Amino acid sequence: MMTFVTRFAPSPTGFLHLGHAFSALTTFNAAQAAGGRFVLRIEDIDQGRARPEFEAAIFEDLAWLGIAWTEPVRRQSEHMADYEGALKNLVDRNLVYRCFRTRKDIAEAIASAPHGQSEEAFRGEALPPAEEAAKLEAGESFAWRLSLKKARAALGPAYFALVFEDETGLVRAEPERHGDVVLARKDFGTSYHLASVWDDALQGVTHVIRGEDLREAAHLHVLLQKLLDLPQPVYRHHRLILGDDGKRLAKRNHASTLRALRESGKSPADVREMVGLS
Numbered sequence: 001m002m003t004f005v006t007r008f009a010p011s012p013t014g015f016l017h018l019g020h021a022f023s024a025l026t027t028f029n030a031a032q033a034a035g036g037r038f039v040l041r042i043e044d045i046d047q048g049r050a051r052p053e054f055e056a057a058i059f060e061d062l063a064w065l066g067i068a069w070t071e072p073v074r075r076q077s078e079h080m081a082d083y084e085g086a087l088k089n090l091v092d093r094n095l096v097y098r099c100f101r102t103r104k105d106i107a108e109a110i111a112s113a114p115h116g117q118s119e120e121a122f123r124g125e126a127l128p129p130a131e132e133a134a135k136l137e138a139g140e141s142f143a144w145r146l147s148l149k150k151a152r153a154a155l156g157p158a159y160f161a162l163v164f165e166d167e168t169g170l171v172r173a174e175p176e177r178h179g180d181v182v183l184a185r186k187d188f189g190t191s192y193h194l195a196s197v198w199d200d201a202l203q204g205v206t207h208v209i210r211g212e213d214l215r216e217a218a219h220l221h222v223l224l225q226k227l228l229d230l231p232q233p234v235y236r237h238h239r240l241i242l243g244d245d246g247k248r249l250a251k252r253n254h255a256s257t258l259r260a261l262r263e264s265g266k267s268p269a270d271v272r273e274m275v276g277l278s
Helices: 018-033 052-064 076-092 103-111 129-137 148-155 192-202 217-227 258-263 268-274
Strands: 005-008 037-042 070-075 096-099 143-146 163-166 169-172 182-185 207-211 234-238
Touching: 005 018, 005 207, 018 037, 018 052, 018 207, 018 234, 018 258, 018 268, 037 052, 052 258, 070 076, 076 096, 076 143, 076 182, 076 192, 148 217, 163 217, 182 192, 192 217, 258 268
Parallel strands: 005 037, 037 070, 163 234, 207 234
Antiparallel strands: 096 143, 143 182, 163 169
């Protein structure tokens, strides 16, 4: 029988808030109910914003909530070679291309597109070899984009048979919603999408439990899993905890951070009640 494994994967770019507490508790409770494992992963690939004090606070806040995790904790910043290897796999198979367009270039291209293309669904193509070589020689920045056209050709009929399971049942995956997504950049060897998919497979995650705001990501992640020959987990998306303004909580909402709530005298039981898990 397959062991139930799920994960909580925060980024140490701020203090955890009530939304994180709800997600972590929901995931932890699911693991306990299934007699499975709860994995903690630190998604700190954004080294420009990640801070050691925020990582330390993650451990402190989760322990305060009564959450225990399987050791060791995986820090993505320590495994960049893994993600670069996954990218190289796609590069070698000609499934990605260098895109030298700036955001302004892309916005202008979208504005002139006849079918109302969105920035998220941008599609491009590789430059002619001589032009690309000249840009590389000049040291221009670029992004590695996944070519949906090439991915579709590589998978053939399997591309149109991509499905994933979530709380609604089987869903037909539509990677085209994301267009030619950025998987890495010239000076940054991975993206959230590539690193997250790789780590879920490496850590044996069978169930990805995350917020409703990441539902769309599943459409892309199952394509990456297929291209990289990785196992596909079951997806579950939970409701979001909203602030007084009706918007999703953000790390800048200091009043809702677990640290601030703890300092104000709130208990873990209070937090559970605040997020509807009492």
